[in-house]
Amino acid sequence: MKPLPLFPVSTVGSWPRPQELLRALRRKQQGQVTAEEFSRIADAAVLEALRCQESAGIDLVTDGEQRRDNFYSFVAEKLDGVRLMSLAEMLDVVEDKAGFERILQTLDVPAFSIQNPTCVGRISLREPLALDEYCFLRQHTNRPIKVPLPGPYLLTRAMWVKEVSRAVYPSKEDLAEDVVAVLRQEAFALRDAGVDFIQFDEPVLTELVFTQGQTRTFMCAALAARKDPAEELEFAVALINRVVAGLDGVRTGLHICRGNWSQREETLLSGSYHPLLPYLARINVQQLVLEYATPRAGELLPVTGKELGLGVVNPRTADVEAVEGIVERVREALRLLPPENIFLNPDCGFGTFSRRPMNSLEIATKKLEAMVEAATVLRREFQDTSTVRRVAGALPGNG
Ligand SMILES: [Zn+2]
Structure with missing residues (x-):
């Protein structure tokens, strides 16, 4: 792992995609573009996303997920036994059709994004999920690299659609066995190749605690969770730890x-991370990458023994956060955590779904710059303090 400065600045993953890439992604789904042609366009987009991060001063870079249509459905291209199902196909198979449609309408869901990666056969890696993305980026930067992967719980919930998956996997627990195997294979390959940070995305965990087991988000809308959210969370913890x-x-x-x-904040879920705390404490990852720039996230979680990827800018708003405000937010986190355990990042990606970027390139870039400026202010202060602390600690009478 490459060394990182104090208060490393990173992103959560996705970056707005250029028009040419969006066209190429669409044509790829329709089989109208060769792999070579797509790679040429995607490579250029990745290099531009990298340039934006490097010139803003980001310490831990990603490839902006430029090659992915979204953060989890892209696995359909990489796994045998998985097929993208359109919204219309999903409506055909799900039992609660009215409920499914209601979710889509009330939550301002981008209908085009419902290309659910559905398990239709025994799953295995046909090609790496992200190793190719990493290798390309590594050739073009010396900075530490983060690679985001969909988490095992998200993938299991999304992929197991009872009506079409049960012929191969009678239950989602059966499918989860192979999901864990596939993700382990990928994660170890990434580690061996020299990746600095692997981030697993599990946004569905909040849905479990904020909706009392009633599925409310579009993701996994077709799928029945257990009625008891606690049981479901235990299942998620076990999968991630494996x-x-x-x-x-x-x-x-x-x-x-x-x-x-959606940029309509009121359609997104709301609530503190607190109900998740007992579960998060038992998840064996070094860092929790959490959103805190939006008031919907509530107060800071007293997370101990882990690093915190502190969300300090909202990827969905047009206003660029003031540097002093970001510094202040970090100071609040410093009441709970030592400086070396705090990373700065946006609340989420800037282009989670390719066709619905959450912000313009210009504003996204300004938000990165604001984080970097805040980190510079903090480093100046805390590097000095830690030096003073070391000196003071060496004097008799000082603990
Ligand atoms: Zn997110």
Whole structure:
């Protein structure tokens, strides 16, 4: 792992995609573009996303998820036994059709994004999920690299659609066995290739606690969770821990937010992370990457023994956060955590769903710059303080 400065600045993953790439993504889904042609366009987009991050001064970069249509459905291209199902196909198979449609209408859901990666056969890696993304980025930057992967609980919930999956996997627990195996295979390959940070995305965990087991988000809308959210959370904890077991030599993180599909904040879930605390404490990752720039996230979670990827800018708003405000937010976190455990990041990606970027390139870039400026202010202060602390600690009478 490459060294990082104090208060490292990172992103959660996705970055707005250029028009040419959006066209290429669409044509790829329709089989109208060759792999080489798509790679040429996507490579250029990744390099531009990298340039934006590097010139803003981001310490831990990603490839902006430019090659992915969204943060989890892209696995359909990489896994055998998985097929993208359109909204119309999903409506055909789900039992609660009225409920499914209601969710889509009330939550301002981008209908085009419902391309659910559905399990239709035994799953296995046909090609790496993200190793190719990492290798390309590594050739073009010396900075530490973060690679986001969909978490095992999210993938299991999304992929197991009873009506079409049960012929191969009678229950979602059966499917989860193979999801864990596939993610372990990928995570170890990434670690061996030298990735600095693997982030697992599990946004559905908040849905479990804020909706009392009533599915309310579009993700996994077709799927029945157990009635008891506690049981479901235990299931999620066990899956994540099995994926990361023995995965040493790479920083691991878990990103949990409340949805990032609309700029209408009122349609997104709301509530503090507190009900998740007992579960998060038992998840064996080094860092929790959480949203805190939005008031919907409530007060800071007293998370001990882990790093916090502190959300300090809202990817969905047009206003660029003031540097002093970001510094102030970090100071609040410093009441709970030592400086070396705090990373700065946006609440979520800037382009979670390719066709609905949450912000313009210009505003997204300004938000990155604001985080970097805040980190510079904090480093100046805390690097000095830690020096003073070391000196003071060496004097007799000072503990
Ligand atoms: Zn998110």
